[in-house]
Amino acid sequence: MTSTLLDLNSPHLGFGSSTRSTSKLTPFKRSNHCPICDSNDGRCSKGDEIILCLTETYDVGIINGYKLRKLSKDNNWGVWAPHSVDDNYNSVNWQTRKAIRDQQADEERRQRIAKELPIDQRDHLYRKLLSDLSLCSMDQGDLDRRGMSQSEIKGFNAVSVGQFQRVQNLSSDLPGVLPGGILNSQGGYLWPLYDVHGQIVALQLRKRNVHQDNRYIWLSSSTRRHPDGNGPHVNGEIPLAVYKSFGPYSRIGLVEGTGIKPFLTSTRLNIPVIGAAGGHVGLIS
Ligand SMILES: [Zn+2]
Incomplete structure (x- = not known):
């Protein structure tokens, strides 16, 4: 399995003052899908306790048991962490979110073409x-x-x-x-x-x-x-x-x-x- 070493204190990812200087991030590839957006082309990755998702960067509730904690410092990734508390308010799975995203993308495309x-x-x-x-x-x-x-x-x-x-x-x-x-x-x-x-x-x-x-x-x-x-x-x-x-x-x-x-x-x-x-x-x- 391929993996990438990233410095979590770097301004690029912006994890702030973590005591760990580095952590291994494994990109989601092949049969290993991002639990937030289901992509498997390597754009999202998994750390020890967090998911870096490039697709979902808004707090849209709980997806597959994860909740958006913050954005990476360059605002490119949503940093998602497990949500263990009982209140599963607004809980959705990635299929629902994907359907909403696809629908939004279709609608934006339709509007662009109409213009x-x-x-x-x-x-x-x-x-x-x-x-x-x-x-x-x-x-x-x-x-x-x-x-x-x-x-x-x-x-x-x-x-x-x-x-x-x-x-x-x-x-x-x-x-x-x-x-x-x-x-x-x-x-x-x-x-x-x-x-x-x-x-x-x-x-x-x-x-x-x-x-x-x-x-x-x-x-x-x-x-x-x-x-x-x-x-x-x-x-x-x-x-x-x-x-x-x-x-x-x-x-x-x-x-x-x-x-x-x-x-x-x-x-x-x-x-x-x-x-x-x-x-x-x-x-x-
Ligand atoms: Zn993702």
Whole structure:
């Protein structure tokens, strides 16, 4: 069985002034399920007398004989301890809690999807946005360096933006637009993602000056201050990028990534290509 040693006095877990300096935490895996949320993917773990549950972080009463004591210092885990006292007020089992959580998640998903701007309006507004902007020589040079010809650069349809780029007459329901007529953008360039009907469903942005690991972002209206802003999702999913060449074809390309790679594959091989973001499943805005 795998186990992890964690320093319980570390600010990470925040067990305060425990006399024990370390305690063994065993992640719940395989047939060993978290008694609070039933997960077994290693996200929750068991200590000597406590359960660290990543799913349940609110005091919702007694679950399977455990009660929430506190949160870990980073607020990520609920720290649950056995509840031995007789008063089993509000006692529920994990099945009931899971059903409630699933129901809440379903409802939140339904509401998010209901708020999405319809595709034909996104297409219309994104085309307007792209036509109002142009590609600066610095970004043009970047695409040059990546081996794109002038006609390929033109076909890719990228435009340069500044940080919090001002835009006009765009609905703040359009993913990427913030109240007050600005884009939730950083300095870099944007390009359109098309669906299978050739309609623009989302924009992606390549930042100019950042660390490599988060150079690409989806244009989204969801921010810390506006957490309810629309993300790039289509029917609750991160969109695919469909690049279609004309003419009869007998093959379709599948490429990881939603930008230059699938675009050039389609253009140069003259086949339709579907690009999907890496880590496609489970991305939440
Ligand atoms: Zn759990």
